[in-house]
Amino acid sequence: MQLIDIKRLVLSSNDGEKDRPGQTNVGVLTNTRVKPKKPAMYRVLLLNDDFTPMEFVVYILEKFFGKNTQDAAEIMLQVHHGGVGICGVYTCEIAETKVHLVMDHAYKNGHPLQCTMEKE
Secondary structure: OEEEEEEEEEEOOOOOOOOOOOOOOEEEEEEEEEEOOOOOEEEEEEEOOOOOOHHHHHHHHHHHHOOOHHHHHHHHHHHHHHOEEEEEEEEHHHHHHHHHHHHHHHHHOOOOOEEEEEEO
């Protein structure tokens, strides 16, 4: 986190006279504000394999990534032809959760579909 210090110097006026005993001349007030960084973002990727049906990939994209049928089909074709497709960009915790949900659902349905994430 980046810290921003705001300092205010408070001086009491003594009209050019020398310090007198018991008189306070200087006080410092420090306020520290924390400026939070934006979280790192991660791409969630689907990887191509020769066994997972295209319809299942479209279903995964609709169910776990909120894609409409047309967008899901386009991403599925990117996976099929290019070997990898970007499902979305999320913070680390959300990306990890989506990867685990997809992998678990694919495993339960008997498909070897691979899902991973990488830092953007």
